[in-house]
Amino acid sequence: MNNVNNKKRRFKKRWWTDELTVKWNQVCLAERQYLHCTKINSNTYLRQIYVSKRKEFDKLVQQSKRQYWHSCQEELVNLNKNDPRQFWRKIGNIGIGNERQSKIPNEVLRSDGSVTNNMDDVLQKWKDSFHGLLNSNPDNNKNYGVKKLIVKNDIVCNDLDAYISFDEVYKVAMAAKNGKSPGVDCIQAELCKNYSYFNFN
Known part of the structure; x- marks a missing residue:
């Protein structure tokens, strides 16, 4: 059998083995024979063979996955005891795939x-x-946040304290997207854009 079709699968899935490749090719062959069969008597027999091959393949896949994850767990336990740096590198590779640059002390x-x-x-x-x-x-900690809170009233920010002009509100209203949900005031963005209906006296 040609194993070219399974090349990508073997590289992407670390639990994939050569035995799985052989089983997968057998499943594909049995499926092709079953689908291309035109005789009714042979069709039933070929379907049974196909289902049997597929069950064997599925069983072997689950077994291979369990063996792979068990070996990964054993490796992590051994690294945790012997080499904490490599342990944290392996943990980092599980999530984002980047190796840790600094040692995380396990102490x-x-x-x-x-x-x-x-x-x-x-x-x-x-x-x-x-x-x-x-x-x-x-x-027990009712006033904990109040005691630790330090309020600074002497902060001066001219940009925030300045008067809000009509032009500033107009620019923001025109930049708003149409068809969006309104806020708590239930005013649609489309209504704000039609400022000519309002009297700003």
Whole structure:
């Protein structure tokens, strides 16, 4: 069988194997024989062969995927223990495919000042830190935001504090797109463009 048709598939899918290529070619051949058969008796038999080949191929695909993902998981676990830099590179390649340029330390600072890279301690430290941030008790911290808020009234911005002219409003209204949903005031953009109907006295 010619394997040229499966060249792209093998490169795109890392779990693809040569055995899958052979099975896929068998499925394609069985399908062609079934579709081009004109005899009724042979057609039923060829359809059974085609369905059987397709089931074998699907089963082998699922098995190959499971083996591939299991090997990836094992590789990540081993890299996490032996080489944290390579571990984070692999994690980066899963999402965006770019390798990390700097090392991400897999360690935390304990309360006594010592540094640990034990995975259980790291995860517990992260959990404690983020749990306190995301699940703060509002009853105990009612005035927390008010106490930390610093209001600066002496900020001067002439562009924002200047008088809004009619020409400025006119330019914005003319630049608005037609057919869009109105805001909370329920005024359509088309109505704003017909400013001649309004009395600006």
